[in-house]
Amino acid sequence: MDRIFERLSDIVGSDYVSNAAEERFIYSRDPGVQRPHEPDYVVLPNTTEEVQKIVLLANEEKIPVVPLGGGLVLSGLSIPLKGGIVLDMKRMNRIIEVNEKSHYAVVEAGTAMGMLSAYLAKHYPTLKNSLPDAPPVATVAGNVMIHGSGHLSQSEGGFHSEMVTGLEVVLPTGKVVKLGSCSTVPYWFSRAPLPDLAGLFLGWNGTTGIITKVGIKLYPRPLLNDGLMFLTEDVDTVPDIMFRIVNTEMCEDLTFFITPKPAMFEGFQMTIISITANSDKEMRLKKEIIRDTLKDYYESKEAGFVPIPKEMKAFLLEAPQKNLSAFADVRKGGGFEYVGAIIPVEKIPDAYRAGLEISARNGITYSLGGRMIGRGHSFMFYFAYPFNRADEDDMNRVRQALDDTNHAALKMGGIPWKAEVSGQQLILKQMWPATYEFMQEIRGLLDPNGIMNPGNWEVNP
Amino acid sequence: MNDLKFSPDVCAKCDTYDCLMKCQYMDFDLESAKEERWKLIRGEDTRILYDCVTCYACEEYCPYNNHPFYLIVERQEEKGIHPVPKPIEKSQIRAMAPRGEITPMKVHAPVINMCYFPMMLGTIRGKLFEGASAIVGSDIFCNLMYLHFARNSVIKERLPRMIENIQKNYLEPSGVKELICYHDECYGTYTSWAPAFDIKVPFKPIHLFEYLYNRLLELKTEIKPLNLKVAYQRPCSNRLSPEIDHFVDDIFSLIGVERVERKYDHENALCCGGVFEAQQKFDLMEQNQTRNVDDMKEHGATHCVFNCPFCFWTLSDLVSQKGMTPIMMSDLCHQALGE
Numbered sequence A: 001m002d003r004i005f006e007r008l009s010d011i012v013g014s015d016y017v018s019n020a021a022e023e024r025f026i027y028s029r030d031p032g033v034q035r036p037h038e039p040d041y042v043v044l045p046n047t048t049e050e051v052q053k054i055v056l057l058a059n060e061e062k063i064p065v066v067p068l069g070g071g072l073v074l075s076g077l078s079i080p081l082k083g084g085i086v087l088d089m090k091r092m093n094r095i096i097e098v099n100e101k102s103h104y105a106v107v108e109a110g111t112a113m114g115m116l117s118a119y120l121a122k123h124y125p126t127l128k129n130s131l132p133d134a135p136p137v138a139t140v141a142g143n144v145m146i147h148g149s150g151h152l153s154q155s156e157g158g159f160h161s162e163m164v165t166g167l168e169v170v171l172p173t174g175k176v177v178k179l180g181s182c183s184t185v186p187y188w189f190s191r192a193p194l195p196d197l198a199g200l201f202l203g204w205n206g207t208t209g210i211i212t213k214v215g216i217k218l219y220p221r222p223l224l225n226d227g228l229m230f231l232t233e234d235v236d237t238v239p240d241i242m243f244r245i246v247n248t249e250m251c252e253d254l255t256f257f258i259t260p261k262p263a264m265f266e267g268f269q270m271t272i273i274s275i276t277a278n279s280d281k282e283m284r285l286k287k288e289i290i291r292d293t294l295k296d297y298y299e300s301k302e303a304g305f306v307p308i309p310k311e312m313k314a315f316l317l318e319a320p321q322k323n324l325s326a327f328a329d330v331r332k333g334g335g336f337e338y339v340g341a342i343i344p345v346e347k348i349p350d351a352y353r354a355g356l357e358i359s360a361r362n363g364i365t366y367s368l369g370g371r372m373i374g375r376g377h378s379f380m381f382y383f384a385y386p387f388n389r390a391d392e393d394d395m396n397r398v399r400q401a402l403d404d405t406n407h408a409a410l411k412m413g414g415i416p417w418k419a420e421v422s423g424q425q426l427i428l429k430q431m432w433p434a435t436y437e438f439m440q441e442i443r444g445l446l447d448p449n450g451i452m453n454p455g456n457w458e459v460n461p
Numbered sequence B: 001m002n003d004l005k006f007s008p009d010v011c012a013k014c015d016t017y018d019c020l021m022k023c024q025y026m027d028f029d030l031e032s033a034k035e036e037r038w039k040l041i042r043g044e045d046t047r048i049l050y051d052c053v054t055c056y057a058c059e060e061y062c063p064y065n066n067h068p069f070y071l072i073v074e075r076q077e078e079k080g081i082h083p084v085p086k087p088i089e090k091s092q093i094r095a096m097a098p099r100g101e102i103t104p105m106k107v108h109a110p111v112i113n114m115c116y117f118p119m120m121l122g123t124i125r126g127k128l129f130e131g132a133s134a135i136v137g138s139d140i141f142c143n144l145m146y147l148h149f150a151r152n153s154v155i156k157e158r159l160p161r162m163i164e165n166i167q168k169n170y171l172e173p174s175g176v177k178e179l180i181c182y183h184d185e186c187y188g189t190y191t192s193w194a195p196a197f198d199i200k201v202p203f204k205p206i207h208l209f210e211y212l213y214n215r216l217l218e219l220k221t222e223i224k225p226l227n228l229k230v231a232y233q234r235p236c237s238n239r240l241s242p243e244i245d246h247f248v249d250d251i252f253s254l255i256g257v258e259r260v261e262r263k264y265d266h267e268n269a270l271c272c273g274g275v276f277e278a279q280q281k282f283d284l285m286e287q288n289q290t291r292n293v294d295d296m297k298e299h300g301a302t303h304c305v306f307n308c309p310f311c312f313w314t315l316s317d318l319v320s321q322k323g324m325t326p327i328m329m330s331d332l333c334h335q336a337l338g339e
Helices: A003-012 A021-026 A048-061 A113-123 A140-145 A235-248 A280-293 A295-299 A310-317 A323-327 A345-362 A392-411 A421-430 A433-446 B008-013 B030-042 B047-051 B057-061 B068-078 B086-095 B118-123 B144-149 B152-174 B184-196 B208-218 B236-240 B242-255 B274-278 B282-298 B309-321 B329-336
Strands: A041-043 A065-068 A085-088 A095-099 A104-108 A164-170 A176-180 A210-217 A224-232 A253-258 A269-277 A303-306 A336-343 A367-373 A378-386 A415-417 B111-113 B133-135 B178-181 B204-207 B228-233 B257-259 B303-306 B325-328
Touching (some): A003 A048, A048 A085, A048 A164, A104 A113, A113 A140, A224 A235, A224 B086, A235 A280, A269 A280, A336 A345, A345 A378, A392 A421, A415 A421, B030 B068, B057 B068, B068 B144, B208 B242, B228 B282, B242 B329
Parallel strands (some): A041 A085, B228 B303
Antiparallel strands (some): A164 A176
């Protein structure tokens, strides 16, 4: 029997390691259009110690290790480009601690967003976590690692990586480190006031270590939620509208979407303003303040708040948004991929026009939209394109559209988020050279054998 | 073609000025009402065109059935006035456009016209609607809602096709002569708006309330009196057919329900506020809704009865928050039959 397979079996038990063709097939791909690469082994560890032993083995054998969370990233970040071990973290899904008064939770890396959310709703109904618009099986660790964002990103501090209060990480050499307050005291309340090392593992696509535990901020869960939809026909007004709404500090989440179907939405921009409150009085006041800030727009009759039936409102306010899953089947044959570019807020009109132009040029349909990150500090603009997985031409058109979109995003001053390898290369080509060199020096120090998710964040993979 | 049957002479000779003096949303004294009325007749700019909240009520107030509200809407459109922001108007016109998907279908009387409320089809059930056929969809939608958008032109363009769709695809091939209109808006379209614009209606429209009353009479022995005190939320489009209002009392009498005598009912009814929201008149919406629902509560209603689904969606939360039960008229009748 395969020597490495045997040693992996010794570490995690034979039920949790596989080199079977069907497992390798499944773990060779994600739901997007990136081309598959098979791993040699799939392993599901149960503890940090097991992760540590696997990493030591990988170093010894000099084989790649690719950590995997929910497997939903779409851009292929957990596809093992150079084979090796896919480390599926889903068994490590324990919610270790919730500190109610200090508003944080500590979870293992395989804990799904939905699990944490459900746990809080049951045991700590006054608290909630920020949820990305992904299926609930997306993991907390995977999401913070890719700089994800969610329905509290506007009101509560930006990217989910900015909500991290501490990490436990298995370094590529097998050393286990704790980062943040948990390194010094038994509490995971923040990364300050210590030297902040968490950034070495956030946004690196698993090339610098394996996150095994995450401390994540929690937030109050107000009793009521409601929403407003502001409809515009001139995209150039959107940055100002967003700016004004953000400055009221009255909304929880601020998103917008553009879609050619149904026809009632084509050519319009729909800004969705989610509001939470603890009383009807507070809700009314918040709505009034938000409406007042856009008074000159609606009095001009060129834009306005749309009355939304209750059922539609519930649909618009749900977190996470399920309609993206439905969008995946627009082309039948089920699939979609998107470039989520992080852009300056004032570039929303440019992104909108680029999205329309690229989808028209490539003969594909689209869904465009985005979310405000922080109090107007940046904007996650998504360019989503659906495809039929059984139609290679269709997938090629989408691949081309994604490439075009990456170029367009960089040209307008944005940066593709959780970019696929070709997108990463575009970013690196534009990056300040010394910064790229610094990144590689850090990787060399942390991962002398180059085992961690090789092929990512490299100019010449 | 399809010009409004409005008589300037009749209007000019009217000395009641009821259309303006009774308006609940614009303030006039006799002098200003006279002055603004002349401007309206002559097609001049008048504050009526900007301040009108499109509640339809002046159609009821006019003692001569001279269609003051339809005239206001004509003038608003002529002058390019948009009561609702333009993107919302455009979006709604697209949303409710006929899809051209209608196909002939055998129906049998009673045929219930559910307008464009497919989500309400579930109410066509039980003994009340035994043997009924229900028709619904964008291809039979009356389009009268565009009165709120100052777009008579959309109704003029679409309505003849809708009428033809109903007649040619459903009623005529099945030998049915009558159409039960679930929504006041449809009934008002066929009995008021269409004649006012000289559009022929080949079938006989019957208001839902008349149908319910007659059906309840047939089922009288099975009625279990509900012994409720209810407030009735009269919809804007019922202003086009005020002669129907007595059926509310007749139905309530049959099912053992008391219609509370409150301030904002009958001729003094208040708009649900949904249209005010579309018109971005948010303060008016909240004030109106609050005084309306408070009035229901103060007069001892335990239930608020609706016939318009849009009114129901707009007001039901507030009604519930005040401790009353929002309910559609058809569902109230189902309850009285123990269903």
